[in-house]
Amino acid sequence: MVIFFKGHDVILVTGAAGFIGSNFVHTWLGSNSDGIINLDKLTYAGNLANLSSIKENGRHVFVRGDIGDADLVTRLLKDHQPHAVINFAAESHVDRSIHGPEEFVQTNIVGTYHILESVRGYWSKLPEDKKAAFRFLHVSTDEVYGTLSADDPPFAETNPYAPNSPYSASKAASDHLVRAWHHTYGLPVLTSNCSNNYGPYQFPEKLIPLVIHNALAGKPLPIYGDGQQIRDWLYVEDHCRAIMRVLEAGRVGETYNIGGSNELANLDVVKTVCGILDELRPRSDGRCYAEQVTFVKDRPGHDVRYAIDARKIERELGWKPLETFETGIRKTVQWYLDNPAWVEGVTSGAYRQWESLQYGG
Ligand code: NAD
Ligand code: DAU
Numbered sequence: 001m002v003i004f005f006k007g008h009d010v011i012l013v014t015g016a017a018g019f020i021g022s023n024f025v026h027t028w029l030g031s032n033s034d035g036i037i038n039l040d041k042l043t044y045a046g047n048l049a050n051l052s053s054i055k056e057n058g059r060h061v062f063v064r065g066d067i068g069d070a071d072l073v074t075r076l077l078k079d080h081q082p083h084a085v086i087n088f089a090a091e092s093h094v095d096r097s098i099h100g101p102e103e104f105v106q107t108n109i110v111g112t113y114h115i116l117e118s119v120r121g122y123w124s125k126l127p128e129d130k131k132a133a134f135r136f137l138h139v140s141t142d143e144v145y146g147t148l149s150a151d152d153p154p155f156a157e158t159n160p161y162a163p164n165s166p167y168s169a170s171k172a173a174s175d176h177l178v179r180a181w182h183h184t185y186g187l188p189v190l191t192s193n194c195s196n197n198y199g200p201y202q203f204p205e206k207l208i209p210l211v212i213h214n215a216l217a218g219k220p221l222p223i224y225g226d227g228q229q230i231r232d233w234l235y236v237e238d239h240c241r242a243i244m245r246v247l248e249a250g251r252v253g254e255t256y257n258i259g260g261s262n263e264l265a266n267l268d269v270v271k272t273v274c275g276i277l278d279e280l281r282p283r284s285d286g287r288c289y290a291e292q293v294t295f296v297k298d299r300p301g302h303d304v305r306y307a308i309d310a311r312k313i314e315r316e317l318g319w320k321p322l323e324t325f326e327t328g329i330r331k332t333v334q335w336y337l338d339n340p341a342w343v344e345g346v347t348s349g350a351y352r353q354w355e356s357l358q359y360g361g
Contacts, residue, residue: 008035008059012082014067014115015040015089019202020139020236022050024088025060027240035059037080039073041066041107044350045092049342050201068111070118077122084135084247085119087112090174093205094143094167095358098300101166108170109177112138116181123187137190137247138178142232142257143168144193147303154232154307157193157255164301175255182253190250192243194258195308198328199236200335204347205354207266208329211273212336213343215289216281221274222359225298227267230305234260235328238321245317256317259308262325267293272325276333296359 011028015021017040025036035058040046042064054060065072067089077085089111091097091104116136123134145155146162163172181187198206204213211221242258250256264272274289283289313319323331336343 008033010035010037010080010082011084011086012037012039012076012080013086013088015046015087017042017046017048017050017062018088018092019045019050019199019206020197020239021088022047022201023199023236024086024240024243025051025054027237028244029054029057029059032244033059034083035061037076037082038062039065039067039076040089043091044354045203047201047203047346049345066111067107068114070114073115073118074121077118083130083133084137085115086137086139086243086247087115088139089115090139090171091167094165095205095299096354097165097167097170099357101170104166104170108167109173112174112177116177116187120181120185120187124185132188135188135190135247135250135252136178136181137192137243137250138175139243140175140191140193141168141171142193142195142259142306142308143303144172144175145306148305148307150305152305152307154259154309155193155257156309157257157312164303179253188252190246190252191255192246192258193255194239194242195232195234195260195306197234197236197239199332200339201342202236204343204351207269208273208332209336209343211270212277212333213347215274215277215292219292220294220359221270221289221292222294222296223267223270224296224302227270227295228265229302230263230265230307231269232259232306232308233262233264233269233325233328234258234321235323235331238323238328241322242313242317242319245319246313249317251316256313257308257310258313258319259310260321260323260325261308261310263305263307264325269329272329273333276330280333281337
């Protein structure tokens with residue numbers, strides 16, 4: 001057995017080579033002295049370049065592997081005795097779930113089942129004080145609640161689940177498993193359901209980084225349907241801070257909705273990004289990036305509106321976002337402009353195949 005961290009407590013974080021997970025690692029290492037074991041399968045969405053700046057940090061260790069690999073997870077738990085597991089690992093892209101739902105069932109449902117069982121085996125043998133202090137935090141999405149019409153109140157934790165895509169159905173199933181492992185076996189779980197994140201290291205298959213990438217490449221900016229679908233946007237670091245608060249002070253067995261109170265129509269998000277690019281990196285022909293907007297076929301089963309009622313986490317845990325959409329989106333665009341090598345690294349080969357499958361040509 002290799003001792004990863006001498007003199008530090010440890011948490012196991014899954015999927016932390018992806019967008020939110022890697023941001024979480026950076027946020028955690030900047031504000032907490034515990035070490036992190038990062039277990040990630042490195043699917044197309046996992047990228048060690050997201051972690052290159054902490055390569056030399058002795059409090060972060062990367063292990064390539066699957067949350068569904070019970071032998072590996074059991075060994076990591078036994079050898080390193082983490083006091084918490086945070087489960088970010090998932091297939092996360094709605095459009096990919098429409099083209100190929102199987103991986104979503106495999107990782108998000110079966111994988112979550114396996115890691116819950118591995119964690120339960122480990123947790124049940126801990127001494128009483130460590131057992132009481134242990135937490136399994138499952139990172140989930142607002143999409144489990146389905147879709148809202150214009151005058152519905154935002155999603156509260158008490159809303160019934162009504163997922164509409166293979167992605168959200170698989171996340172809803174995973175949330176139910178987590179809940180059941182608490183009610184049946186007493187596993188000390190926490191679940192967070194967050195709205196749309198944006199920020200550094202987001203793979204350019206998702207709306208905001210896709211638009212930045214395509215705009216700079218002189219390509220069309222594809223808007224599904226009429227672009228009037230509404231999402232609530234949260235800067236990723238605010239989400240990471242919320243997860244840290246839930247881990248620290250969340251009530252066992254509870255779920256916490258996390259959101260930015262930034263409801264925006266997709267077309268307005270895209271126009272905002274274009275406006276910032278016009279200012280920071282004007283087109284060489286002097287025209288506006290918004291001229292590249294192209295309306296394309298709608299996403300099947302496209303949810304019309306998401307909105308989050310985040311009053312529970314604000315009231316109970318004192319969390320509030322630090323960024324507004326205006327400040328967060330400007331930072332984000334600037335980050336993509338400052339990191340062309342990162343973008344280059346993730347938009348070759350397999351990415352082009354995805355572009356052609358989803359957008360044609
Ligand atoms: P992402 O796709 O960028 O990253 C997912 C990571 O999980 C990747 O590094 C991938 O390699 C890894 N992974 C996938 N399958 C795995 C497996 N079987 N075993 C181990 N690792 C595996 O996703 P993200 O946007 O960072 O989302 C992280 C989590 O947050 C997901 O659970 C997602 O459902 C949830 N979430 C995302 C958002 C958002 O806006 N992106 C909002 C709310 C909740
Ligand atoms: O709400 C939280 C969810 O947000 C997370 O659980 C998911 O993991 C995350 O991917 C995100 O899901 P969305 O489907 O909302 O994100 P996406 O960036 O794919 O799309 C945002 C909106 O923009 C959505 O209404 C679809 C639209 N869209 C997206 C793409 C990629 C377009 O109009 N054109 C596009 O090319």
